[in-house]
Amino acid sequence: MAFSNPTRDEIKQILTDAQVIAVVGLSDNPDRTSYMVSAAMKAKGYRIIPVNPNAESILGETCYKSLKDIPEKVDIVNVFRRSEHTPPVAEEAVAIGAKVLWLQLGIHHDEAVHIAQNGGLKVITDRCIKVEDSILLPNGKSKS
Incomplete structure (x- = not known):
């Protein structure tokens, strides 16, 4: 069966519930996408x-x-690494008990998806976490 991302409602719930995001491949260069996305997510709380x-x-x-x-x-676990490098990241995400493996826009690897799903994680691939957060939680994470 082909992989499909969670629904928008499920992604909204994932983001609402999440507090801590580990960013694999986060660059210290402010001009890199990983830095800009992570800075925006930090600013959102x-x-x-x-x-x-x-x-x-x-x-x-x-x-x-x-x-x-x-x-x-x-x-x-939000991943900014090339697709071929994601299976070991998925294994570590399972090992640390993360809830979600999120492969950023342009990143998908069937083996990584399989590893994470078999380890009980929800998986999102080929989506930008910042874009999803901006669309689904435009006013932040308040649960009012």
Whole structure:
């Protein structure tokens, strides 16, 4: 059966419930999409945890070399890596007990999807988390 992303209502619920987003491949270069998207998500109230083995801190947050090094619970693993590099990220996302594996716009890998789904994670691929958040929660995450 072919993969399909959750419905817009399900994605809205995922974003509403999420507090902590680990961003794999977050660049410390402000001109990179990963930086701009993560800065916008941080401004919207999400806690951003950078996963980048080549940086000390990004967006004022401590960087971690891998998902397994993060000392707190992660809701969403947001991935800015080429598709072929996503299966190991999916394995780590399962190992740390994340709730969602989110592969950014232009990223999809059937094996990564399979790994994450078999590990109990919800999976979203080929979608930009910032765009979805802007459309689905334009006024922020208030649950009023």
